[in-house]
Amino acid sequence: MAAFLLVGSSMKIGIVCNLKSGVIKSTHSDDFEEEFDSPETMHAIGAVLASKNHQISYFAESPNLPAELIKDRPDFVFNFAEGRGTSRAREARVPALLEILGIPYSGSDPFTLCIGLDKDVAKKVVSDAGVKVPKGAIFTSENFDIDSVPIDFQFPVVVKPAWEGSSKGIRDSAVAKSRQQLRALLIEALKGYEQPVIVEEYLPGVEMTVGLIGNGKELKVVGAMEIVPKIKDEFFIYSLEVKRNYLTRVDYCVPPKISGEVIDSLFNSALKAFKALGCKDFARIDFRLNTDDQPVFIEANPLPGLNPVTSDFGLIAKGMGLTYEKLILSIFEAATKRLGL
Ligand SMILES: Nc1ncnc2c1ncn2[C@@H]1O[C@H](COP(=O)(O)OP(=O)(O)OP(=O)(O)O)[C@@H](O)[C@H]1O
Ligand SMILES: [Mg+2]
Numbered sequence: 430m431a432a433f434l435l436v437g438s439s440m441k442i443g444i445v446c447n448l449k450s451g452v453i454k455s456t457h458s459d460d461f462e463e464e465f466d467s468p469e470t471m472h473a474i475g476a477v478l479a480s481k482n483h484q485i486s487y488f489a490e491s492p493n494l495p496a497e498l499i500k501d502r503p504d505f506v507f508n509f510a511e512g513r514g515t516s517r518a519r520e521a522r523v524p525a526l527l528e529i530l531g532i533p534y535s536g537s538d539p540f541t542l543c544i545g546l547d548k549d550v551a552k553k554v555v556s557d558a559g560v561k562v563p564k565g566a567i568f569t570s571e572n573f574d575i576d577s578v579p580i581d582f583q584f585p586v587v588v589k590p591a592w593e594g595s596s597k598g599i600r601d602s603a604v605a606k607s608r609q610q611l612r613a614l615l616i617e618a619l620k621g622y623e624q625p626v627i628v629e630e631y632l633p634g635v636e637m638t639v640g641l642i643g644n645g646k647e648l649k650v651v652g653a654m655e656i657v658p659k660i661k662d663e664f665f666i667y668s669l670e671v672k673r674n675y676l677t678r679v680d681y682c683v684p685p686k687i688s689g690e691v692i693d694s695l696f697n698s699a700l701k702a703f704k705a706l707g708c709k710d711f712a713r714i715d716f717r718l719n720t721d722d723q724p725v726f727i728e729a730n731p732l733p734g735l736n737p738v739t740s741d742f743g744l745i746a747k748g749m750g751l752t753y754e755k756l757i758l759s760i761f762e763a764a765t766k767r768l769g770l
Contacts, residue, residue, distance in 0.1 A: 441502075442484065442485055442507055443486050443505070443507070444475055444485060444487050444506070444509075445488045445489075445490060445506050446470075447511050447512065447513060458598070458622070460595075460596075460597045463596070463669065465511060466734070470737065471487060473736075473737040473757075475487065477754045477758060478507065478761065490510035491513075494523070495530075498526070498530055498532065502530075502532065503532060505535075506523075506533070506534040507764075508535055509536070510732075515592070515622065515623045517543060517546050517591075518543050520545070521540070521542040524539045525539040534764070535760060535763075540707065542731055545708075545712075545729045545732075548589075548592070548627055548728045551728060552726065554706055555701070555705050555729070557705065558705035559701060560701050560726050561726065563630045563725055566578050566629075567628075569625045570619045573616065582630040583630065584606050584607060584611075584631075585605060585606045586604070588614040589603060589626065590618055590625075591624055591625040592625075593624075595672065598669075600668055601670050604666060605628075606664075632718070632719055632725050634717050634718025634719055636717045637695060637717075637718075638714065639695060639696065639713065640712075640713050640733070640742045641700070641708070641711065641713075641714070642756075642760055642763055644766075650696045650700065651746060651759075653683070653684060653685050653695060653699075654682065655683075655687070656679050657680045658678065658679055659678055659679060660678075667679070681741075681748070682748075683749060684748065687718070694724055698726065699716070702714050702726055702729055706731065709764070710767065711733070711742075711760045712729055712730060712733065713741060713745075714729045715728050715729070715730070743756065
């Protein structure tokens with residue numbers, strides 16, 4: 430039915446997301462809800478779509494979602510649900526449900542969302558497409574003896590949960606400079622996040638994140654943002670603490686201060702990664718430069734944060750002269766065009 434909607438006609442749009450409850454069980458880490466969104470973001474997206482005469486309803490990713498979508502069926506879903514829990518399929522649940530119900534939606538499909546969340550698998554796919562990725566090793570709770578997993582790279586290393594976002598489990602202390610520090614960080618991460626842990630060579634260069642919107646021939650880089658620590662730190666990372674205290678810890682630079690040649694290579698790598706992962710409509714992809722100024726892929730966010738003020742994608746758009754309204758409408762239009770709505 431949705432396929433017969435006329436371009437520009439009013440649609441019933443469902444917005445599906447996970448809002449922070451603000452209540453975290455004592456058995457959970459304090460960053461348990463870090464990926465979840467605020468009502469401010471949900472309503473900001475809703476307001477942009479409503480301004481184009483669409484009817485908006487809001488849904489939470491919850492066990493009630495199937496029944497609610499059947500009862501109040503939208504023509505289209507703007508999805509940014511991160512999914513509850515620790516499953517590496519959590520971001521794929523809403524799109525999978527929408528596919529069962531035959532409701533068209535924005536953003537990547539369940540397969541891409543699963544790959545994107547599993548940073549180790551994402552690196553393999555992106556590396557196959559010719560983009561540089563950091564050397565790394567993966568540890569599980571069954572196999573966390575650091576002497577039994579070959580590490581063919583040098584310290585310092587970054588220690589991070591394999592299936593998280595918003596820097597969950599990546600504190601300022603996540604860089605190990607010795608085997609002893611690595612052992613302690615591994616034990617802590619394996620215990621705290623119920624999933625494998627990645628140990629990766631520390632990339633020392635400039636950090637940049639790239640925003641992309643579109644599909645096929647119309648896929649475009651919106652821009653890139655350099656994340657510059659306010660206080661020089663030998664092993665700076667864009668950690669949980671930095672993201673929570675971004676006003677005092679970092680400056681954001683859009684466009685980045687790096688040379689045009691490096692930017693070309695960064696954008697080229699971002700486009701390759703987007704296509705290799707099969708992203709749809711939009712994504713934000715994180716990179717660091719290595720010592721030879723080559724962009725190295727860190728991870729991809731097929732469901733990047735869209736807060737109008739604080740999100741990296743929002744800041745990229747703003748720095749490139751794109752209003753928040755235009756950002757959301759560009760994502761929406763990429764999706765509706767792809768779907769032939
Ligand atoms: N191999 C690495 N070398 C240097 N820094 C790294 C490396 N891996 C991660 N980091 C640092 O840790 C930060 C968070 O890592 P990563 O992007 O993997 O986490 P995330 O939780 O998925 O982030 P997001 O908020 O983008 O979802 C990076 O932005 C970067 O500063
Ligand atoms: Mg990241």
